[in-house]
Amino acid sequence: MTKQGTFTLKKSLIAMTFAAASSVANAGEVEVLHWWTSGGEAKSAAVLKQMLEQQGDSWKDFAVAGGGGESAMTVLKTRAVSGNPPSAAQIKGHDIQEWGDLGFLTSLDDVAEAGQWDKVLPAVVTKVMKYNGDYVAVPVNVHRVNWLWANPEVFKKAGATVPANMDEFFAAAEKIKAAGFVPLAHGGQPWQDATLFEAVALDILGSQDYNKAFVDLDMDVLSGPKMVETFATFQRMHDYIDENSPGRDWNIATSMVINGEAAMQIMGDWAKGEFAAAGKQPGKDYICAPAPGTANQFTFNIDSFAFFKLSNKDNEEAQKHLAKTILNKDFQEVFNLNKGSIPVRLDMNMDKFDKCALDSMATFKASAQTGDLVPSMAHGLATTSYVQGAVYDVVTNFFNDTSADPKQAAQQLARAVKAAM
Template structure:
């Protein structure tokens, strides 16, 4: 290199925004498949902005192990830049004073305008953004194998009554009507889909968000438990302990007709080379076509020392809500973008239908948080509900009136 070239190179180096380059450390538990691919895209997008990414991945699908590690780090005064946290856990971290204010980024990029208020409120603590939503999962989906329905001469149900009519025909044909995994969270997923139809959106919110004891102990809740127990007879004996994806494979392989599960189940169909609308059908569960139960993945942002890393942290928050990232991430995850202004041209018919419903229910008030997936209440109340629901479901002699009484007492004691 001659003198002139050296001077030019030095000038370029001095002009580069070295002071703007920072590091983000991100805690998550997306370590396999499409999830790992998706988080890799976020890493690449941030590094393209000149920052470095320190991956803090803790394996474990539900994130329990990750939360244990996070608590240790936070208490010792060394939290990551961001961590995968959702629902009421965001509020708990906010109350402890660990989360940073993202309102500067949110205001500049008009997050309030692009997000439904029911979503943005979950991301705020004391009225200020402290977390960023990554996606939206619709939980109240029914996944169906059309060949099984055709063999049984049954129609894919759009109501609870339709479910029982179809289930009888499918059972008579020697097939399993409902694929289900006997785990508390799966029991609760089925239960809340029934509750959403029976109680309606307002009653659902009163029960699982506001914890109105009259609604929790009312006649409609008794009816919900009665319907829930009736469904038990359409599930096979090998259900206890079965993982959700194994239940999905039963529908894919034609062993079972349908499954009630969130849209992460779609990834299993896609991995098996199945096409929406042809090889499988996605329909709103039971009578909930005009309602939407949501589960949102999000990152909460922690207070870190001032400097370049804070700049990188804010850039990360901004990048998560860009249209480019929202599209790539959600195509891989099976979910839909959380932004209301996204083009859905790259998505399949299930995702397009979910987005249409997401927008409509955000306007109508029928967009409700999932109890089964930690969006509507604290982990303490959720655990209390899980115990009552799953114990009732697996006890042949359980009485629905007694179950409702137990539900009221359990929720009251967990508040």
């Protein structure tokens, strides 16, 4: 190599080193607390990390295993109280408001205004993401909870049709049971009992009274005749669940439908990931249909990140980059294709999504206009964790007591909710 060549190479190396040093000096770090530690969720978190790092920021993973996030919240409280919170944490529903009340969350209004979040997100979603009118959290996706997953082969063998309402559900369940299959795959855990219960409640109460019961906590609706009917219908469903249900995980119940052991399951769209992992195709190997009687209604569950106040300016800037990236259309597409949910943006191109997701998005948009887009009680979007826990107790105790009285259960529900308010 000539002296000139050596000199040029040295100059290039010095320039590159200087540029890298400048980049590091200006770059910020985001520490993100989440519990996306398996399967498609882990892939999605990796995509978010990659997209952020492409912007020059660094990602510090703060993953705490545990699907419900209980362990993560324990760690978060310790960190926040000691004055060392992460940049963002996976928090949803009313918990966002509780962290806002404690004064830990930062405003994202400048990012939201630049990204026109008020225009691209439904108002029912933005309401959950704001504290005192300011954006403090960013939604990642929307799950529809009121889905029914069905095995068409089992229905065919039983001479039954996929039910569109509760009368059809019981008629089909009788035929399926007589044919030797489990009509309804279910896991006997409190949150799963509540998921089934709220699907029945949405049908019988209707969207308006559902909101009165689980959002407004209206005592008259909670203890009223429609709630009594909800408990009575819910009780009848127990006859079509197998005796091995207690303690069963939701994905095991889903596999019963996949394997043709059971005919159907009422569960959120995260169940679709199990069908996909088994190589099953919607419309061919399985059917996704609204839970009986809820065709034009949409019970939503939203994954979201709340953003904490930081003292480092570079990290604050990186934090804003993260908020912007979460609602980036490319990330919204990749994440939701992996997770089985749908994008939270209303202006997405859905060409890569399957029929279940397309049906979900169509109902999501339509129900946002009609008032039939309602927050899930079972999954922490409708009310506080205290009220949710009280509902869980009443619903699960009732479901597991074959001699329980629906009228008494409705009265117990109202009393339990009132005590937890």
